[in-house]
Amino acid sequence: MEKISLKEIYLDNAATTYTDKRVVDEMLKYMSGDGVYGNPGSFNTIGLKAKKALDDARQRAANILGCNSSEIIFTGSGTESINLALQGIARANMNSKKKHIITSKVEHKAVLETCEYLESTGFKVTYLDVDEFGLVKPEKLGAALTDETLLVSIMYANNEVGSVNNIPELVKVCKESGKKVLFHTDACQAAGYLDINIKNLGVDLMTINASKLYGPKGVGLLYIRQGVVLKPIIIGGGQERGLRSGTENVAGIVGFVKALEIAEQEKNSEVKRLTELRDYLIKNLMEKIPKVLLNGHPMQRLPNNANLSFIDVEGEAIMLMMNEVAGICASSGSACTSKTLDPSHVILALGRPYEVAHGSIRFTLGRSTTKANIDKVIEVLPGIIEKLREISPVNLKMEEVLPIGK
Amino acid sequence: MKMEKEEMIDDELSSVNELKVIPMRHKDVEAKVKAGKVEEWFYTDIVKDHFFNPRNLLRSDDDLKKFAHDGYGSVGAAACGDKMDMWIKIDKENDKIIGCLFKTFGCGSAIASTSMLTVMITENGGMLIEQALKIKPQDIVKRLGDLPQRKFHCSVLGDKSLRQAINDYFRRTGQNDRIVIEGAQVVDMALKITDKDIEEAVLDGAHDFEAVQKKTKVGVHDKSCIPKVKELIEFYKQKYYGG
Structure with missing residues (x-):
């Protein structure tokens, strides 16, 4: 594996990862004048080289996903793939009776905001509650399905708390209902850690993006099962089977596929390594710091995600102190780090009170994370929490902050 | 430093x-x-x-x-x-x-x-x-x-x-x-939005009616309050950013 060393301790890999050097090296071959720089749509030898590179990348991506290369559309981001999936399906069904969409309350904003937009165009959307770990219960999904249900969009792994949904089981519920429902999953956080083989998942549409798996920013992928009809949201020269016009980002796509291949090759060892580090981090912080809650499922979670709430203190203050004192870069679900005045919708959906959401910190580990990094967090965080608790006038009892109704 | x-x-x-x-x-x-x-x-x-x-x-x-x-x-x-x-x-x-x-x-x-x-x-x-x-x-x-x-x-x-x-x-x-009483006064009767909510919105960077409405939904149902809300926005803008 590529070894890199950072001055900072980067524990925000769910936000984005660096681009792997091997990926960068590969991409460089598809940019400059002595490389493959043509437009895949040009009928000349320069263009054909680019088309060949694109076709080859698409086939290699299809090999990993276990699908046909014609079922893969490259886009500009995970958000764009999600928009294409949801809006594209909706647009193709404007005159159909099926105008119901089901999603969950803990989805990424790309899904939630798109659903809200679709509501304004006449679609009905059900936002499923999740359990205390952030997981969608199959029976809840089953109960929400109606004859009008067109599409279900449930994320594979949650970006904030890392909980992993049982996608095959959720797909099965849809199939067995006999309601002819399409299933899309946002697998942006899952790729690189979990099984993304379409045959095993059974989904009709799946979103992945490159910038979460050591690929470049600005490239996404949408798997669309053969026979599923979408209308494009970007119209023009008809690239990507007419579903995503615009000259293909050949270097980005080649880099994305290279990153995907590396991630698949290194998956087993990396999952094992990160799971150990994650559990070591969670265990030590919970032992060394009083009044801490783990957000998300204890086992059924991404190998790289540890999300904890520190009671009586505010997340942004924790983050800033960690950053300043030890160069630790994490993220928080506190309102002060969001653009709105609301704390994380995900932590709230777990049934946690607002106080707990404000004090949540997400550590997401990655390839650069070492045991020494985690030891540093374990070393400095207890003192930081103690110091902030000294400043805080709040002193809640644990009974007051445990999940509502538990 | x-x-x-x-x-x-x-x-x-x-x-x-x-x-x-x-x-x-x-x-x-x-x-x-x-x-x-x-x-x-x-x-x-x-x-x-x-x-x-x-x-x-x-x-x-x-x-x-x-x-x-x-x-x-x-x-x-x-x-x-x-x-x-x-x-x-x-x-x-x-x-x-x-x-x-x-x-x-x-x-x-x-x-x-x-x-x-x-x-x-x-x-x-x-x-x-x-x-x-x-x-x-x-x-x-x-x-x-x-x-x-x-x-x-x-x-x-x-x-x-x-x-x-x-x-x-x-x-x-x-x-x-x-004693100075700082009571909140309801301006939007439908959504029970008070002058304090308008104040908060202005403090949070909403500097015109559209922006304040986006944050608070004020005046969506109770349109009669809009002139009063616009007045309040001007007042708080002056209070917090004008002086």
Whole structure:
């Protein structure tokens, strides 16, 4: 594996990862004048080289996903793939009776905001509650399905708390209902850690993006099962089977596929390594710091995600102190780090009170994370929490902050 | 690194002073500051300094007993993301605030701005109550050397809890005629949106009706309130950004 060393301790890999050097090296071959720089749509030898590179990348991506290369559309981001999936399906069904969409309350904003937009165009959307770990219960999904249900969009792994949904089981519920429902999953956080083989998942549409798996920013992928009809949201020269016009980002796509291949090759060892580090981090912080809650499922979670709430203190203050004192870069679900005045919708959906959401910190580990990094967090965080608790006038009892109704 | 001048306290108030100067700097930060290695941050050096070394922080019940406060105010809740408690000591003869202790639940700028506020009202022998009542969030922000626009709302609780503490002092000393009531008034009857909500929205960076409506949904159902809301926006814009 590529070894890199950072001055900072980067524990925000769910936000984005660096681009792997091997990926960068590969991409460089598809940019400059002595490389493959043509437009895949040009009928000349320069263009054909680019088309060949694109076709080859698409086939290699299809090999990993276990699908046909014609079922893969490259886009500009995970958000764009999600928009294409949801809006594209909706647009193709404007005159159909099926105008119901089901999603969950803990989805990424790309899904939630798109659903809200679709509501304004006449679609009905059900936002499923999740359990205390952030997981969608199959029976809840089953109960929400109606004859009008067109599409279900449930994320594979949650970006904030890392909980992993049982996608095959959720797909099965849809199939067995006999309601002819399409299933899309946002697998942006899952790729690189979990099984993304379409045959095993059974989904009709799946979103992945490159910038979460050591690929470049600005490239996404949408798997669309053969026979599923979408209308494009970007119209023009008809690239990507007419579903995503615009000259293909050949270097980005080649880099994305290279990153995907590396991630698949290194998956087993990396999952094992990160799971150990994650559990070591969670265990030590919970032992060394009083009044801490783990957000998300204890086992059924991404190998790289540890999300904890520190009671009586505010997340942004924790983050800033960690950053300043030890160069630790994490993220928080506190309102002060969001653009709105609301704390994380995900932590709230777990049934946690607002106080707990404000004090949540997400550590997401990655390839650069070492045991020494985690030891540093374990070393400095207890003192930081103690110091902030000294400043805080709040002193809640644990009974007051445990999940509502538990 | 630019440092704020430490507050000056009269000799006879040295017992109050004692509570104020307990160093609070984390040893790692201390070393970094000394070596001039504190790197560029999202916040100014003054904000950072007050965040890492809050002045006038109440540390224990014992501190509070020694302090023997004349007024107490508390605003916010942990559920809202900010809570500020403030205790003040008054020089009754001169109607001045001569001591202040605080505790804050909140982000870096909330902690720094309360700390700075306590310095502002106690420095140079203390601030007249009349003056202290006029302190606005932007006065604190100015002393902090600015805050990012979207962190502005984090500085609004300090002055509110201070006014509450002053009212508490008035109440305790029978000066009921001096109590300033800050009641919220409902402007949007349909959604029960108050002038305080409009104030919050303006503080949070919404500077015209459309932006305030986006944040509060004011006037969506009760359209009759729109002229009044526009008036309030102008008022709060003037109050917080105009002066």
